Amino acid sequence: MNRAVETLRSAISALPRVPLGNFPTPLVEAPRLARHLAVARLLIKRDDLTGLAFGGNKVRQMEFFLGDALAAGADLFIAGGSVDQSNHARVAAAGARAAGIRSLIVARPGGTHPGPQGNGLLTRFLADEFVILDELADAPRHRLAEVAFRADVFERLSAERRRRGDRPYVLTGTSIPLGAMGYVAGGLELADQLAAAGIERPIVAVTSAGATQAGLEIVNRVLGEPFRLQGLAYAPTNGEGRSWG
Numbered sequence: 001m002n003r004a005v006e007t008l009r010s011a012i013s014a015l016p017r018v019p020l021g022n023f024p025t026p027l028v029e030a031p032r033l034a035r036h037l038a039v040a041r042l043l044i045k046r047d048d049l050t051g052l053a054f055g056g057n058k059v060r061q062m063e064f065f066l067g068d069a070l071a072a073g074a075d076l077f078i079a080g081g082s083v084d085q086s087n088h089a090r091v092a093a094a095g096a097r098a099a100g101i102r103s104l105i106v107a108r109p110g111g112t113h114p115g116p117q118g119n120g121l122l123t124r125f126l127a128d129e130f131v132i133l134d135e136l137a138d139a140p141r142h143r144l145a146e147v148a149f150r151a152d153v154f155e156r157l158s159a160e161r162r163r164r165g166d167r168p169y170v171l172t173g174t175s176i177p178l179g180a181m182g183y184v185a186g187g188l189e190l191a192d193q194l195a196a197a198g199i200e201r202p203i204v205a206v207t208s209a210g211a212t213q214a215g216l217e218i219v220n221r222v223l224g225e226p227f228r229l230q231g232l233a234y235a236p237t238n239g240e241g242r243s244w245g
Helices: 003-014 031-037 058-071 087-099 118-126 134-138 143-163 177-196 211-222
Strands: 027-029 043-045 076-080 102-107 129-132 168-170 203-208 228-233
Touching: 003 177, 003 211, 027 177, 058 076, 058 087, 058 177, 076 087, 076 143, 087 102, 087 118, 102 118, 102 143, 134 143, 143 168, 177 211, 203 211, 211 228
Parallel strands: 076 102, 076 168, 102 129, 203 228
Antiparallel strands: 027 043
């Protein structure tokens, strides 16, 4: 192991973290899909199996967010900001409950369902408090502008809770440096699995808002680029960003 990798592993280990997921998640062969796509070999990193209220990639991030909240002495975790079907809201509520800290999950108005279903229903079960803030309906849809708008709303909410005696930790969005740490840890895990399977120079494709790919990119560069990383945006980016393939 080179010194840079040792330094990276040590840096990750030094960050406050709450164990929430089932790791490592398996790397499984998909031979029939590989034949259908006419590729020699296809493997899928099953991060849907991270656990914690139906799992998903956000569990990796939440370990670090909640670790940071507890290290800061917070007793209330404020998160959310999107619609009530948000995966992030569900994992934030579940993670806070597992970590033993109260949660206040915030949602914006809207949705296509007549009542709470799916993630929205689970989030309401898991959160200590769940509120829909009408002012979030005016948030812009461009991601960076949306997060900036949300930060102002959340700051007013947290100020109110501090006046009531709470010690809130506010998470306005996951596309921040700490949010990338989950997939720095996940990228090291993936690199070990690829090496154990004898797979050299694979193409790794990730669909992300940014933090997942950023974490994988850090690992890829530190390790000397053992894989080719191809990012796929799940929403329009207005021409921002570029391919790392």
